Amino acid sequence: MTAARKAVFSLAPRTLHLGALLFSALLFLALPAATAAWAQESGAQQGGAREVERPGRTGLPLPRFVSLASDEVNLRAGPGSQYPIEWVYRRRSMPVEVIDEFDTWRRIRDWEGTVGWVHGSLLSGRRTLRVLGESGELISLHRDPDEGSPLVAQVEAGVVGDLERCSGGWCQANLGGFEGWLRRQDFYGTLPKETLE
Structure with missing residues (x-):
């Protein structure tokens, strides 16, 4: 009978340790969901913003725009090479939005x-844009940030170029050697009220 009591008493600390471990794991899993819900609620209260700007694990703001640094970038289901490839991007310099970070991996959203x-090594801090619109649609590139200013060029939807600066509803861009101003609504590559110098 004393042997049985010893066995019960020797298991009790392990059971307590296992319970504490289980509680910690549940708290760890619940915390990101609670944080995401809070961020969503805060965004809704601040005028329905899609994301709430916050610092990422790297100290850089989230969300933020970057561009693809390679002609072939694998988009994975999770943050690691063990996760399946869901899509392959084959266009260097395409703008993407970083919305989360985990170790050396970045969760992105495309246009x-x-x-x-x-993987973070496949991204560049270079700011680019992608002209929006239907296939074959032409978007006006103006000399100045004004609808009435002369046209520099007409650019097709899908064209990717360098983003130089933004102020108000206009951004200056370089598209295939043509430099001018685009309305912010005509391209993907900036946050709604972002100022870029």
């Missing part, structure tokens, strides 16, 4: 709203 994970 169509597709979300997934890419």
Whole structure:
């Protein structure tokens, strides 16, 4: 009978330790969901913003725009090479929005709203834009940030170029050697009220 009591008493600390471990794991899993719900609620209260700007694990703000640094970038289901590839981007310099970070991995959203994970080494801090619109549609590139200013060029939807600066509803861009101003609503590559110098 004393042997049985010893066995029960020797298991009690392990059971307590296992309970504490289980509680910690549940708290760890629940915390990101609670934080995301809080961020969503805060965004809704601040005029329905899509994301609430906050510092990421790297100290850089989230969300933020970057561009693809390679002609072939695998978009994965999770933050690691063990996760399946869901999409392959084959266009260097395409702008993407970083919406989360985990270790060396970045969760991105593209111009169509597709979300997934890419390795940070495949991203560049270079700011670019992608002209929006239907296939074959032409968008006006103006000499000055004004609808009435002369046209520099007409650019097709889907064209990718360098983003130079933004102020108000206009951004200066370089598209295939043509430099001018685009209305912010005509391209993907900036946050709604972002100022870029």
